[in-house]
Amino acid sequence: MRKICVVGTGYVGLVSGAGLADFGNEVICTDIDQGKIDMLNKGEIPIYEPGLKELVDRTMTSGRLSFTADVESAVRQAEVIFIAVGTPMGDNGEADLRAVEAVASTIAQNLNAYKIICTKSTVPVGTGARLEKLITAECESKAEFDIVSNPEFLREGSAVKDFLNPDRVILGTSSQRAESVMRDVYRPLFINETPMVITNVPSAEMIKYASNAFLAVKISFINEVANLADKVGADVHTIARAMGLDGRISSKFLHPGPGYGGSCFPKDTEALVHTGDQHGVQFQVVQAAIAANKAQRSIILDKVKELLPELSGKVIAVLGLAFKANTDDVRDTPAFEIIQGLNRAGAVVRAYDPIAAENMKQYFFPDLDTRSSVDDAVQGADLVIILTEWNELRGLGLEALKHRMKSPNIVDARNILSVDQLKELGFNYRNVGRSGV
Numbered sequence: 001m002r003k004i005c006v007v008g009t010g011y012v013g014l015v016s017g018a019g020l021a022d023f024g025n026e027v028i029c030t031d032i033d034q035g036k037i038d039m040l041n042k043g044e045i046p047i048y049e050p051g052l053k054e055l056v057d058r059t060m061t062s063g064r065l066s067f068t069a070d071v072e073s074a075v076r077q078a079e080v081i082f083i084a085v086g087t088p089m090g091d092n093g094e095a096d097l098r099a100v101e102a103v104a105s106t107i108a109q110n111l112n113a114y115k116i117i118c119t120k121s122t123v124p125v126g127t128g129a130r131l132e133k134l135i136t137a138e139c140e141s142k143a144e145f146d147i148v149s150n151p152e153f154l155r156e157g158s159a160v161k162d163f164l165n166p167d168r169v170i171l172g173t174s175s176q177r178a179e180s181v182m183r184d185v186y187r188p189l190f191i192n193e194t195p196m197v198i199t200n201v202p203s204a205e206m207i208k209y210a211s212n213a214f215l216a217v218k219i220s221f222i223n224e225v226a227n228l229a230d231k232v233g234a235d236v237h238t239i240a241r242a243m244g245l246d247g248r249i250s251s252k253f254l255h256p257g258p259g260y261g262g263s264c265f266p267k268d269t270e271a272l273v274h275t276g277d278q279h280g281v282q283f284q285v286v287q288a289a290i291a292a293n294k295a296q297r298s299i300i301l302d303k304v305k306e307l308l309p310e311l312s313g314k315v316i317a318v319l320g321l322a323f324k325a326n327t328d329d330v331r332d333t334p335a336f337e338i339i340q341g342l343n344r345a346g347a348v349v350r351a352y353d354p355i356a357a358e359n360m361k362q363y364f365f366p367d368l369d370t371r372s373s374v375d376d377a378v379q380g381a382d383l384v385i386i387l388t389e390w391n392e393l394r395g396l397g398l399e400a401l402k403h404r405m406k407s408p409n410i411v412d413a414r415n416i417l418s419v420d421q422l423k424e425l426g427f428n429y430r431n432v433g434r435s436g437v
């Protein structure tokens with residue numbers, strides 16, 4: 001059991017903090033946002049994430065998880081400090097490291113004994129070396145420290161499960177002392193024989209970007225395959241399944257749709273391209289994936305226009321606003337550009353999402369007409385477009401839907417509806433790459 005401080009209580013920090021406490025460590029989660037810390041101390045979770053409240057409650061009750069806005073004191077008490085603050089996209093697509101560097105300065109000023117400083121946030125290759133220099137320069141106590149890169153691969157919506165049962169743990173360090181402490185921090189996973197990759201800091205930093213960029217490439221690739229399948233009467237699901245039967249390809253992340261969004265893929269792909277540029281290496285494949293992803297939003301809009309060439313004054317029910325199911329996150333959600341396009345064309349947009357509607361209004365469209373149920377959103381609509389694969393939408397009663405709508409037009413941008421049923425009920429429909437069904 002180790003004494004840990006996690007700086008930053010966003011998705012990665014909060015889930016990691018609670019997860020590390022569940023592994024038996026004593027964890028203090030800290031954040032400069034006093035409001036967030038107050039909420040957490042009252043047992044309220046600032047984000048929607050299945051299973052997180054139970055995990056936080058359990059570890060708080062056990063006394064192994066606590067929250068404070070006193071970052072300095074939390075740093076002084078800890079042996080291992082995880083930096084889990086945001087690294088948003090800055091100018092030119094590079095990762096903005098200001099928050100990470102501010103935390104490093106605080107650590108330097110409070111380095112009262114040997115500590116391990118571990119980056120959990122996605123940071124570009126070279127950041128570990130940069131932090132080492134910064135802390136050495138700013139630390140007056142001259143206490144020893146080691147830098148570790150321990151990138152996190154959790155997905156929103158399944159973050160708790162992903163953290164507690166990861167496919168692999170990456171530990172980047174050149175220090176044996178740090179390695180042995182980190183092995184202790186992740187002891188339950190070592191016992192479970194979770195694959196551990198122990199490497200140097202730059203390799204660990206790159207593993208995260210290479211993994212996310214590769215997945216983004218996979219998605220853009222299958223989206224382009226789907227677009228061609230639509231033109232030639234093929235079914236992308238059959239194609240993806242057959243491709244996936246080749247063990248070298250794997251069927252995962254070959255689901256077509258409106259393009260990837262969220263807090264990671266869009267910014268990590270841009271950051272990797274930017275880092276490559278800085279070193280004279282062109283990531284042409286990743287650049288193409290980014291361009292294809294942007295184009296995919298327009299391709300979905302084109303499908304709407306195929307069914308309703310004149311959108312002005314038409315009522316469009318947008319079902320699903322979150323960038324994917326099981327999250328209230330709307331960062332880089334395809335719904336943003338698609339609603340923007342519909343507004344530009346003069347359509348009357350009505351939106352429904354089980355939990356992300358408020359965020360969509362708060363961050364993007366203050367005047368968005370959001371409805372509290374699917375039935376309400378689709379009543380009298382000229383067209384329905386599905387943008388998030390919520391289970392509730394998978395189970396949409398199509399017969400009742402048809403009765404409620406003014407005209408039976410539907411764009412299923414997530415391929416979650418039964419094509420047979422759509423045909424049977426006489427819907428005019430479009431999906432992504434299934435014209436051959």
Ligand code: UDX
Nearest residue numbers: 152153154155156253254255257260261262264323324
């Ligand atoms: C991702 C990585 O999976 C995770 O390892 C990393 O730590 C953070 O970034 P996340 O953004 O939470 O996680 O969601 P993920 O489930 O990976 O989906 C990302 C985007 O790709 C979503 O917009 C999703 O809709 C889209 N996607 C995913 C597809 O369009 N098709 C697929 O087959 C899979």
